[in-house]
Amino acid sequence: MEDSSKDLSVVTDSKTESVPVSLPPSNSNGTTQRTPEELVARAIAPIKPEFLRPPPPSRTTQNDAASEAKANAKQPQPNLVKEKKSKRQIKRERRQEQKSASNLCPEIAKTGDVNACSYKDKCRFSHDIEAFLAQKPADLEGDCPFMKAGAPCPYGLACRFVGTHKDGASAATSNLLKKSSEVNGLTKDVQKLLWKNKMRFTKADAVLKSLGLTGPNWKKKQLVDKEEDKVGLSGSNAADGIECKKVADDSMDCSECPSTLSAAVNAEDVRATDELRPSKKAKCVVDEKCSDEVEGGNLTDATVLEKDCEKDSAETEMADDVVAEPDRSLKIHPREKMLIDFREKLYLAPLTTVGNLPFRRVCKTLGADVTCGEMAMCTNLLQGQASEWALLRRHSSEDLFGVQICGAHPDTVARTVELIEKECTVDFIDINMGCPIDIVVDKGAGSSLLTRPARMKGIIQAASSTVDRPITIKVRTGYFEGKNRIDSLIADIGSWGATAVTIHGRSRQQRYSKLADWDYVYQCGRKAPSALQVLGNGDVFSYLDWNEHISDCPELSSCMIARGALIKPWLFTEIKEQRHWDISSQERLNILKDYVRFGLEHWGSDKKGVETTRHFLLEWLSYTCRYIPVGLLDVIPQRLNWRPPSYYGRDDLETLMASDSAADWIRISEMLLGKVPDGFTFAPKHKSNAYDRAENG
Known part of the structure; x- marks a missing residue:
């Protein structure tokens, strides 16, 4: 029986003979050792044998443990009935949470002065500085990213690096760093226009009409706009007229006035492009000024302004007719x-x-x-x-x-x-x-x-x-x-x-x-x-x-x-x-430190900003763990479709960075952002089929 395990019986020409068959060599871990070429053909990373980990426990043991845990989960647990909360209750709890000591008023946090908040007792945040400081987690190691960049911290007492703040920092210029380094923010005025669906897109609508791409709701939208224009021009509803003027002022472009939009969209001449807009903008401004002055009794000045406006508009249109061709397309070459x-x-x-x-x-x-x-x-x-x-x-x-x-x-x-x-x-x-x-x-x-x-x-x-x-x-x-x-x-x-x-x-x-x-x-x-x-x-x-x-x-x-x-x-x-680049684990950690610093500048250095930075850091670590250091490979370079076996790094940090467990990613985040809050868990948003073992623990 012992010999039969080493030799295989092969039948050839009605004769049976014993042919020795050599099995693939096994490494020190007991796993079958393949050549680097065979591993690459199977899309397995060819890691040097001395860095390979021992094989994991047998699949049978894992299945038994999983089935046992599943059985325990199915057993009824007392007093675990989840209460369904109403929307009103959820809203009440959210307000209570905002009023708790952990949510200090931002204005008070900036200045440290209880009287700094203009809302006083009506403020939805807490004004108790002592209670906030009593429950606030300990400061993180390192310097405040805002102070390090030479700007005052906009989070004041709420900053997790408040111990490194310099005295006398001006709260008035607290957002200096962020404003000077980041652009493309959404202003409140524009956001309100979008919320109310009052933002006008004269350029896009004219292009869509010329291309025949207006869509099924175009006529309905035009009727609504015309009704708004009639109400605004007739003056029968003063409130609507004022609102129209306010919308134009908020958008900083008088071409968005209903009268101007209607003229631009309904014009038969498709040459209503950027060249015509300055004259229409001027007309809109003057019309508003004229209406105000007529109401005040200054009819003569209003008439003069209106004549000047008509003259300028006529001259501009004549100049455009001379320069522009009749069949000019809206499409830019x-x-x-x-x-x-x-x-x-x-x-x-x-x-x-x-x-x-x-x-x-x-x-x-x-x-x-x-x-x-x-x-x-x-x-x-x-x-x-x-x-x-x-x-x-x-x-x-x-x-x-x-x-x-x-x-x-x-x-x-x-x-x-x-x-x-x-x-x-x-x-x-x-x-x-x-x-x-x-x-x-x-x-x-x-x-x-x-x-x-x-x-x-x-x-x-x-x-x-x-x-x-x-x-x-x-x-x-x-x-x-x-x-x-x-x-x-x-x-x-x-x-x-x-x-x-x-x-x-x-x-x-x-x-x-x-x-x-x-x-x-x-x-x-x-x-x-x-x-x-x-x-x-x-x-x-x-x-x-x-x-x-x-x-x-x-x-x-x-x-x-x-x-x-x-x-x-x-x-x-x-x-x-x-x-x-055979990058070392310390160099990789320095890159993560830069990311954390950039994240705190972007999302904030208070409790919420720190946890937001941690969340996105963990999402990124769910990808970086797939990197295999150059010095550990038998074949260079690494391919994107390779899946590495479990291996040791050249030091403890490199081994930690190679882990595909979310528990180890959390450990790395704690090295950079301090201990996670109680009950913290993480699961990556984008799970790969080959990396679905990323679990907490």
């Missing part, structure tokens, strides 16, 4: 647009959840050239949602910055790009037509547009005709696997008005499985017209990948870097310096 050269620039992709402003700042310090904000939904932006507008924030270090939006209809996208151009400082606007997430696709946006080329055309034409900023789009190869279609549209995309297109080398059905099809990306790049820049995207994880794609297809302007930057943000440095 591509050569008149602001262009951006993406050629060989390192482009950080817009990354949901993790691609926030602090992360982009980290990538800028490590060599990224182009950055883009997280994908924002057009409908949420038009509704004035502050959380969605936060995705458009830009830091002063981002010298070439764009925002990415996602919408399902031409009118929604056109109005959004007009609003962004008016309210934000951006270099380009990217339209996502490749997002595979179900909630986006089900609404007709994202990669579902790949099945509707006519809808794609309308969105790109409407957006590019509305704004002067370059419009770029991001797509996938197609919707269904094996049915690529971008190659048939690539020649038209440039004529529709896009200046650049990024092609992710996977279909929507593939999501992120399998390797990107770069041969198809090359094919699209060669078919594209010379005026359209084509960028590739997918699996760029080393400078060798970058060099290969750029050299194999010179028609590609650049490559977009997405998950590779999440796992190792120093990839930009590797590409620029053309080397494999």
Whole structure:
């Protein structure tokens, strides 16, 4: 019996002979040792044997433990009936929480003076400084990020670094650092207009009408606008007239007055473009002034002003008739647009959840050239949602910055790009037509547009005709696997008005499985017209990948870097310096420290800001744990689809950073942001099939 385990009986030509078979060697851990080539073929990272961990407990033991825990969970537990709370009760509890000692009034926290709050007893926050300080957690180690940058801290007593604050800091300039370094915030006036649906999009509406993309609700909207105009002009409802004037004042553009909008939209001449708006704005201002002066009894001055206004308007229109051609289109010629050269620039992709402003700042310090904000939904932006507008924030270090939006209809996208151009400082606007997430696709946006080329055309034409900023789009190869279609549209995309297109080398059905099809990306790049820049995207994880794609297809302007930057943000440095960086665990920790500092500046250094920074740090650590240090590999470089076996690092910190357990990610966060609150748990928002073992504990 012992010999039979080593030899196999093989039947050949009716004869039975014993043939010795050599089994694969086993390493010191008892696991079968394969060659690096065999491991790579199986998409397993070829880690040097001396760093491999012992195999985990047998699957049978794990299943028994899991079944036992499941059985215990099914047993009825006494006194665990969850009470359903009403909305009123939830609201009452929230107000009580705000009044608790843990929520000190921001104004009092800034100044340390109980009388600083103008609301006094009506304030919804606590004014008890002693109670707040008694329950406040201990200060964190290190210096306040605001004080370190030379600006007073806007959080005062609520700051978790209050012990490092300098005396005499002025509360009046407390937001100096944030205001000077971040832009594209949503103002209250604009937010109120969006909430009340009173923001007027004259440019977008005129473009949509000229392109025949007004939509089914256009006539209804026009009737409502006309009724508002009649009420405002007749003066029968003074309150409405005043509200109209206030809306125009709030938007800082008198072209948004109902009378002006009606004239612009209903005009038969489609030449109602930017050249005509200054005269209409002046007329609107004078009309308002005239009405005020007539009410005051100064009729003579009003008549003179009205005549001057009509004269100026007539002269302007005559000049426009001479200069402009009768059949002039609203669409801006591509050569008149602001262009951006993406050629060989390192482009950080817009990354949901993790691609926030602090992360982009980290990538800028490590060599990224182009950055883009997280994908924002057009409908949420038009509704004035502050959380969605936060995705458009830009830091002063981002010298070439764009925002990415996602919408399902031409009118929604056109109005959004007009609003962004008016309210934000951006270099380009990217339209996502490749997002595979179900909630986006089900609404007709994202990669579902790949099945509707006519809808794609309308969105790109409407957006590019509305704004002067370059419009770029991001797509996938197609919707269904094996049915690529971008190659048939690539020649038209440039004529529709896009200046650049990024092609992710996977279909929507593939999501992120399998390797990107770069041969198809090359094919699209060669078919594209010379005026359209084509960028590739997918699996760029080393400078060798970058060099290969750029050299194999010179028609590609650049490559977009997405998950590779999440796992190792120093990839930009590797590409620029053309080397494999065997980064140490301490250098990686320093990068995390920079991220925490940027996060505290962005989200705040108080309790809420610290925990928000911790949350997004943990989301990022759920990706960085996939990095395998160069010194541990038998084959270099690491590929994005490799899955590492359990291994030891070269030191304890490197071993900790390699863990795929959320409990270890929390330990890393505690090294940087102090102990987590009681009862704290974390589960990553984006779970990969190969990394679903990330559990708390």
